[in-house]
Amino acid sequence: MKFLKSIKPLLLVIVAALTLEATALVQMYFSQKGIREEASMRAESQLEATRNKILIIIDQAEAAVRNSQWIAQWCLDVPDSMERVCQRIVSDNPVIVGSTMAMVPGYLPKRRLFSPYVYRDENEELVCRSLATEEYDYPSQEWFVKPMELGAGYWSEPYIDEGGGEMLMTTYSLPIYDKKGKIAGILTGDVSLEWLKELIGSIKVYPHAFCLLDSREGNSMVGIPPEATGIEEEVFVYDATVDRTGWKISIVIPASDMFDVLRSTGFIVMILQILGLVMIILMLRSYIKGQKRYSALDQKRKLVEGELHIATGIQMSMVPKTFPPFPERSDLDMAATIVPAKEVGGDLYDFFIRDEKLFFCVGDVSGKGVPAALVMAVTRTTFRNLSASTDSPGRIVRSMNDSLSSMNENNMFVTLFCGVLDLQGGLLRYCNAGHNPPLILTGSINILPVVPNLPLGIMPGMDFQEQEVELSFDDAIFLYTDGLTEAENIAHEQFGEQRMVDALHGRKSAADHLESIKGRVAEFVGEAPQSDDLTMLFIHYLPSARHLVLKNDISQITLLQTFVGEAVKASKLDGLLAPGLNLALEEAVTNVINYAYPEGVEGSVELDAEVGEDALVFTVTDSGKEFDPTARPEVDINEGVEQRKIGGLGIHLVRNIMDEVSYERRDGKNILKLTKKY
């Protein structure tokens, strides 16, 4: 018996250690899966964007040659005018650096070989020379042979042009048919591929990842970057093929790069586990000592109390406790609190900022005591691990559920609300897993609409729906656990939702709100013992930055309303002017979205609002092609219906609403300044 008694604590420690280890392994597995999915998504979207950029150039070059097809046909009878055709292709199309019309040998009665070649020299001047030489022998060149065989347009294998300063080039060749349907010659456009090196070099999905570009024949087109040599570890490769040219773009990500985040969090997890174990050992030691000193009854009491201390200790060591948490930020006022019940209920909250996004969660583990506290600790670590690699709360919650369900021997489950607030734009994306819906404070207090979904840990592979809401300046979110609404007084009445909502009225700092609710709960509960943890998280969104970045997508226009409204509110302008200024900004931004970037190219529009002493100044900046909206002719607003032109109203409105409108092209950017005086 004595032997058994002394071995029991040891067994407990071993079992606890094994459980923690198993938990960590399962967690690592799911985190790795999440990170791989994220990497694949990042790489695929980069590949798609790069392919589109290449296709735009390819399309332009093809169109340039095709558009001259008919005139080349017409010139078959007057061969001396062919030089002019090639000249026009080069002079009208900046992407094309050289062009020739090479005749099929023997087609022209007088000249066996005929191929005038026009190209741009280093001084950007057009020069013409003949390719019909014995040494060059153009009829045997790939750019001539392939389209002859195919009878259709063909992109040549990229080559180094020795004549033109060692440039990487490719040629688009198009057969020209005569009236009898016979191929008479090949019309070409040479495209320099120097820009590809820069484009491919600029792709960086991870610090040590790199990108390769191979031709149809498998030759490396932009060289192999230095990072690629000497890699001895496992790598992940994602690739895409460019239509027509057959080029293959590959993104190579070393495994170490991808799992870097995991390694650092893995270390933290390990430290936490060791801390947990040390605490268990310490508690057991004091328990063993206690055995010697106390009577049987005391021993039992001490054991229970010890366990309670462990649980509270685990719980409190896992949540952020420094408030205000982000003293350097003026756009966020936050406070959070857990009031643990005597027997811990496994409540949790967590939050952190990454990439200008606030990640946060509040949860409640079913069950009580050490087991609940351990599940709580695991839940919180899983939240941290998974949110390091994605900013979608739906994906975080799905992966957390998979992770928690697969090691849920005790059938404990967790209700959780997870949110990601974009601090730049105010978009709050969230996912609710069976938790009480939070309150949203926007002047009035309402329940945030949530899809209930199931709690975490019930079954792996479940789907969790993500939702979103736009937060404006001064809006707040209040999250809580049922320990608040279900707090009971001696008469077994509950605190309830109405008292909670009443307590939130009035303007207070986040911390004062929580203190005041705690005070009211304490007053209500009186002498009754606290039966469950009480957790609250208050997030007050106060964006002070007058800066907004929009994608070149028309649907983004709706974000202007809040941006302009807040800038007007902060200025000395009358609030009634906000819709008019919104209109001016909308017109300016729509112009950029419609004209600055070519179709299908992703770009952005940056907006700044400067609240000055005597004017509110908006600046609209983009990196698209040069476009001066102020240079557009003024519309005549007195014209009758028939003469009235449909376009041109946008800039006319901008001019009428604002006091000053000025345009400037600087550092490759279009900068439009709109001033409204007080």
Next chain:
Amino acid sequence: MEVKIERENGVVTARLIGRLDTPASQEVAPQIDGLAADAAGTIILDCTELSYISSSGLRIFLSLRKAAAEKGGKVIVRNISNEIRSVFMMTGFLNLFEIQ
């Protein structure tokens, strides 16, 4: 943004509800452009519940007005807010439409 079209005694009434900004214009343009088929008669654009209009919305109004001019019908703009009235004023639209 929502457009509700009603036909009664040969008069077509389109109630415009919400904000007619650039994205909303793209969304409802086919619906309003479709009214050009009725442009020989009277078309009423009821703006009682229209809170905002941008140039892309004005463009839709103007195309409809041009169709009416061609086919000999008329376009009546009803109940515009002060906000929208000032936009109509800036663009000369007050002279192009019958405003009620």
